[in-house]
Amino acid sequence: DQQVKQNSPSLSVQEGRISILNCDYTNSMFDYFLWYKKYPAEGPTFLISISSIKDKNEDGRFTVFLNKSAKHLSLHIVPSQPGDSAVYFCAASGPNYGQNFVFGPGTRLSVLP
Amino acid sequence: DTGVSQDPRHKITKRGQNVTFRCDPISEHNRLYWYRQTLGQGPEFLTYFQNEAQLEKSRLLSDRFSAERPKGSFSTLEIQRTEQGDSAMYLCASSPTGQNNEQFFGPGTRLTVL
Numbered sequence: 001d002q003q004v005k006q007n008s009p010s011l012s013v014q015e016g017r018i019s020i021l022n023c024d025y026t027n028s029m030f031d032y033f034l035w036y037k038k039y040p041a042e043g044p045t046f047l048i049s050i051s052s053i054k055d056k057n058e059d060g061r062f063t064v065f066l067n068k069s070a071k072h073l074s075l076h077i078v079p080s081q082p083g084d085s086a087v088y089f090c091a092a093s094g095p096n097y098g099q100n101f102v103f104g105p106g107t108r109l110s111v112l113p
Numbered sequence: 114d115t116g117v118s119q120d121p122r123h124k125i126t127k128r129g130q131n132v133t134f135r136c137d138p139i140s141e142h143n144r145l146y147w148y149r150q151t152l153g154q155g156p157e158f159l160t161y162f163q164n165e166a167q168l169e170k171s172r173l174l175s176d177r178f179s180a181e182r183p184k185g186s187f188s189t190l191e192i193q194r195t196e197q198g199d200s201a202m203y204l205c206a207s208s209p210t211g212q213n214n215e216q217f218f219g220p221g222t223r224l225t226v227l
Contacts, residue, residue: 004155032213043117043204043218044156051213089155093213099144100169101216103155 003027004092006104015113019077023090023104026071030092034101035064035075038087047088048075080111115139117219119205125225126195133191134222138207145188146216147180148204149173156204156218162188163210195226 005024013019023033031052036044050057050064050073057064063076077084087108091101118137126132138145143164148156159178161169164185174180177195182188192199202223206216 009153034215036218041220043206043220045218046215049213049215091155099161099163099208100146100158100171101156103148103157105154 001026002105003030004090004102004104006088006090006107008107009105010108010110012110012112013080015082015111016079019075019080019084019109019111021075021077021088021090021107021109023073023075024071025073025090025092027092027094027102028071030094030102032093033064033066033073034091034093035062036089036091036103037084038089038106044089077109080109082111082113085109085111117205117207117217119203119219119222121222122220123223123225125227127227128195128197130195131191131193132195132224133189134203134205134224136188136190136205136219138187138205139217140186141209142207142217143185143210144208144214144216145182146206146208147188147190148206148218150202150204150221151200159190192224195224197226200224200226 034049035047038044087106090104145162147159150156162182202221204221206218208214208216
């Protein structure tokens with residue numbers, strides 16, 4: 001039973017436009033969420049995080065929104081650049097999970113020039 | 114390069130053989146994690162060390178798997194009597210002590226069991 005879901009396996013966006021990647025979770029005990037980006041032949045790289053006490057966190061072109069009532073978060077990338085093409089993983093953690101993260105299956109983003 | 118390193122990057126073995134992977138974390142990080150990633154899935158947590166103490170183990174970590182971090186620095190993950198289902202990317206990550214710290218991942222070791 002997947003506790004962190006990313007229902008879109010892939011997404012294509014034109015360069016300069018907004019990319020919106022979505023993530024849903026089922027466990028209401030999760031209180032910390034992260035997005036990681038992964039290029040081929042490399043390990044995942046941390047992108048941005050958000051605590052459950054907030055509903056938005058912004059870092060440059062990247063913004064994460066959290067809707068706790070819907071158990072949904074999204075990552076917005078504006079403007080999208082070809083170098084953003086990668087697999088994006090949503091991850092969650094909480095008090096019952098110690099120090100480990102629960103990852104979603106990932107969404108492959110392709111930014112077309 | 115002061116990131117997390119893993120060795121080897123690729124390993125091909127025959128079913129039934131034992132394999133061992135090594136992870137060197139970022140030097141000032143006390144915490145070290147092992148994850149497994151299969152095709153089309155995100156990383157799945159296997160185990161976690163705080164210094165040399167193994168504090169958490171996933172139910173995914175069968176008795177054929179063992180991990181060590183003897184001096185609180187590098188770690189090894191051994192898989193005994195490998196099975197084809199063990200074929201995956203094995204990722205190591207490290208983080209400093211503290212709540213909700215991001216984990217820094219290594220490039221992974223890709224295991225193929227024939």
